[in-house]
Amino acid sequence: MAALPTLPTTVAATVAAAAAPSAARKLRRALLWGSLVALLVVAQSLLVWLTVNHERNRAQEQAEAASLVAADDVKQRASRNLQSFQALMWTDAAHVSSQPWQANAAVLLRERRELLQLERRDSQMRVTEAIDSPYAPGLFQRIRRSELSLEAVAACASAARLASPAYSRSYFVPLLSGAGLEVMDVCMPVQNAGQLEGFLVATVGLGGLLTEALGPELLRGHELSFVEGDGTRLARAGLQRGAGVYVAERVIDLNGVSLQLRLDSSAGSPRLIPNLAVAMVLGLSLALGVVVALLARDGRRRARAEAALAESLAFRKAMEDSLVTGLRARDLQGRVTYVNPAFCNMVGFTSAQLMGLITPPYWPPDLIEEYARRQAARFGSDRSIDDAREGFETTFMKQSGERVAVLIFEAPLVNRAGQHTGWMSAVLDVSDQRRVEEISRQQQERLQATARLATVGEMASLLSHELNQPLAAIASYAAGSLNLMQSGPPDADTAALLQQATERIAEQAERAGRVIKSVHDFVRRREQSREAIACNLLIDAVLPLVRLQTRKSGARVVVDVALPSPRVVCDRTMVEQVLLNLTRNAVQAMEEHTPLDARELRIEVRQHHARWVTFGVIDCGPGVSAEAAASLFTPFFTTRIEGMGLGLSLCRTVIEQHGGALEFVPCAGGPGTEFRFTLPAENPSKSAAALPTDATGGPSQPAVAKELA
Numbered sequence: 007m008a009a010l011p012t013l014p015t016t017v018a019a020t021v022a023a024a025a026a027p028s029a030a031r032k033l034r035r036a037l038l039w040g041s042l043v044a045l046l047v048v049a050q051s052l053l054v055w056l057t058v059n060h061e062r063n064r065a066q067e068q069a070e071a072a073s074l075v076a077a078d079d080v081k082q083r084a085s086r087n088l089q090s091f092q093a094l095m096w097t098d099a100a101h102v103s104s105q106p107w108q109a110n111a112a113v114l115l116r117e118r119r120e121l122l123q124l125e126r127r128d129s130q131m132r133v134t135e136a137i138d139s140p141y142a143p144g145l146f147q148r149i150r151r152s153e154l155s156l157e158a159v160a161a162c163a164s165a166a167r168l169a170s171p172a173y174s175r176s177y178f179v180p181l182l183s184g185a186g187l188e189v190m191d192v193c194m195p196v197q198n199a200g201q202l203e204g205f206l207v208a209t210v211g212l213g214g215l216l217t218e219a220l221g222p223e224l225l226r227g228h229e230l231s232f233v234e235g236d237g238t239r240l241a242r243a244g245l246q247r248g249a250g251v252y253v254a255e256r257v258i259d260l261n262g263v264s265l266q267l268r269l270d271s272s273a274g275s276p277r278l279i280p281n282l283a284v285a286m287v288l289g290l291s292l293a294l295g296v297v298v299a300l301l302a303r304d305g306r307r308r309a310r311a312e313a314a315l316a317e318s319l320a321f322r323k324a325m326e327d328s329l330v331t332g333l334r335a336r337d338l339q340g341r342v343t344y345v346n347p348a349f350c351n352m353v354g355f356t357s358a359q360l361m362g363l364i365t366p367p368y369w370p371p372d373l374i375e376e377y378a379r380r381q382a383a384r385f386g387s388d389r390s391i392d393d394a395r396e397g398f399e400t401t402f403m404k405q406s407g408e409r410v411a412v413l414i415f416e417a418p419l420v421n422r423a424g425q426h427t428g429w430m431s432a433v434l435d436v437s438d439q440r441r442v443e444e445i446s447r448q449q450q451e452r453l454q455a456t457a458r459l460a461t462v463g464e465m466a467s468l469l470s471h472e473l474n475q476p477l478a479a480i481a482s483y484a485a486g487s488l489n490l491m492q493s494g495p496p497d498a499d500t501a502a503l504l505q506q507a508t509e510r511i512a513e514q515a516e517r518a519g520r521v522i523k524s525v526h527d528f529v530r531r532r533e534q535s536r537e538a539i540a541c542n543l544l545i546d547a548v549l550p551l552v553r554l555q556t557r558k559s560g561a562r563v564v565v566d567v568a569l570p571s572p573r574v575v576c577d578r579t580m581v582e583q584v585l586l587n588l589t590r591n592a593v594q595a596m597e598e599h600t601p602l603d604a605r606e607l608r609i610e611v612r613q614h615h616a617r618w619v620t621f622g623v624i625d626c627g628p629g630v631s632a633e634a635a636a637s638l639f640t641p642f643f644t645t646r647i648e649g650m651g652l653g654l655s656l657c658r659t660v661i662e663q664h665g666g667a668l669e670f671v672p673c674a675g676g677p678g679t680e681f682r683f684t685l686p687a688e689n690p691s692k693s694a695a696a697l698p699t700d701a702t703g704g705p706s707q708p709a710v711a712k713e714l715a
């Protein structure tokens with residue numbers, strides 16, 4: 007609500023709609039979550055599959071690479087064998103060695119374990135010499151060599167034809183032990199001066215060839231074998247058995263024959279957990295799952311919070327809409343930032359018409375300047391936030407031009423960070439109230455005027471009595487003067503008497519005039535304005551009328567005003583009426599039961615408090631009974647036959663309108679009643695500088711008591 011407390015209705019509606027549970031929304035949410043989970047599962051499976059596949063490919067590639075190396079090694083070994091055979095043949099033919107062929111051949115057989123037998127044959131393929139490997143003696147003991155020479159003959163035929171070494175197909179040689187060996191023959195033509203002299207035939211064990219050609223490392227992790235096209239294993243080296251998962255085959259071309267080398271790795275199918283990459287993927291998947299779960303929980307919480315927010319927004323909006331008090335917010339520059347419907351009804355403008363305006367259209371045109379000045383002062387930087395909370399009354403103008411009296415309470419808008427961002431006003435339409443007050447005031451005025459007339463009516467008899475005396479005196483002075491004038495021409499004494507009589511007549515006429523004027527003044531004075539007046543003047547003004555009241559009963563009037571006379575601010579006419587009512591009641595109370603010499607009416611004025619002046623009207627009557635006391639100030643309560651019962655209630659109204667109070671207290675130490683009221687003092691700081699501000703402890707003031715007959 008910092009700068010703009012406007013309730014964003016669209017947002018509220020959206021949030022409320024979002025919070026309202028509906029089957030379609032639930033289904034949509036379930037679908038969303040379902041597809042998210044499915045996507046996650048697919049993504050995870052794909053990741054695992056890719057990782058495993060990668061792992062498999064890697065192992066396969068390793069197997070392929072190892073088979074390549076193995077084939078290469080075998081080929082190299084075979085070609086080195088051929089070189090050794092040639093060296094053997096050459097040594098023999100050139101007679102460079104003193105040792106016979108057999109010795110050299112034995113050395114070769116010892117060096118190369120895969121060679122099982124070496125033979126020399128003549129050009130007719132007859133074996134002339136043969137020597138066995140020391141590691142596998144008696145290769146052809148179970149079946150004689152002549153019976154297993156078919157492959158050797160074919161190889162030699164091919165070798166003779168090509169004049170280069172040639173390998174035979176492999177064949178199986180059963181041994182005496184019952185086992186057997188897969189072997190092949192390699193035949194090398196022996197030529198002398200272009201003439202074929204014979205052949206050197208070496209029988210190579212396939213198993214031995216593998217074992218000797220391949221390094222121990224390769225053999226440790228793989229099963230290596232020569233196989234036939236249909237997969238029949240001919241010879242094997244390395245592991246007893248490969249895992250059968252990563253298998254690579256290579257064809258090794260030797261002179262005249264092709265061997266199929268098969269490599270079977272010991273590595274099995276990639277397993278999930280031991281595999282680091284897969285473990286990582288699984289870990290990540292788990293983490294992802296946890297994150298999704300947390301997200302789901304967060305989403306649920308968010309949905310709950312949104313629902314609560316929507317509810318509170320809806321509640322706030324409903325509250326603001328149903329308020330009868332107008333609400334208006336303004337920013338620090340005085341721009342209207344928010345108004346509620348009640349405010350719009352009050353001034354007859356829509357919210358859109360008022361938003362953002364510094365000089366709103368509900369300010370009456372003739373008061374715009376004054377309001378702008380007032381607003382500038384109110385929004386001034388030196389105005390403290392605490393000072394600003396008081397209410398004030400002002401006038402707005404409706405769109406129709408009708409004026410509305412409003413009471414405004416303004417409070418600062420403070421945002422969550424504690425910054426003052428604007429002003430919030432509660433606006434009450436008090437025009438009806440003001441109308442009622444005006445009517446009541448007029449009625450009150452009329453009532454008071456009536457009461458005054460009633461008082462005058464009551465006084466009429468007293469007045470006639472009062473006027474009777476000066477009129478009678480005037481009549482007798484006039485008659486005396488006439489007699490003197492009729493008795494002849496006046497001498498000096500008669501002239502002096504006539505002058506005296508005329509002066510008396512004038513005096514009495516003036517006295518009668520004064521009496522009539524005081525009554526006239528009392529009835530006619532209508533002005534309502536408050537004025538500052540000295541209390542003695544107030545009392546002096548009503549004294550002639552008071553004296554009129556007391557004359558009949560013969561009561562004494564004692565006026566006791568503090569000196570210097572305190573000054574009060576009041577509506578003089580009204581206060582005079584109060585004094586007159588109270589003195590009249592006092593006189594009437596003393597009329598029946600109070601002995602003549604005890605009838606004393608006392609009017610006191612004191613200032614015990616800096617702000618208030620206290621008046622007392624004290625009589626020596628019978629006092630107020632307990633039951634009368636309960637309803638003394640109720641209108642139309644009276645104990646007198648001719649009474650109206652309005653006097654005291656009017657008095658209280660008048661005094662309270664001045665901010666004072668009217669009460670009665672029994673007189674201390676005797677019968678009688680004191681009616682006591684307070685009026686605001688004029689300029690309390692100056693006139694009562696020396697007085698305490700507490701009404702209980704008053705200073706001793708010099709006072710004079712003036713007794714009037």
Ligand code: ADP
Nearest residue numbers: 591592595629644645646649650651652653654
């Ligand atoms: P009214 O004088 O027309 O009766 P008031 O309102 O002036 O109407 O007085 C109401 C009643 O209060 C009187 O009838 C009287 O009984 C009582 N009252 C007023 N002043 C005094 C007083 N000084 N002593 C005793 N009773 C009083």
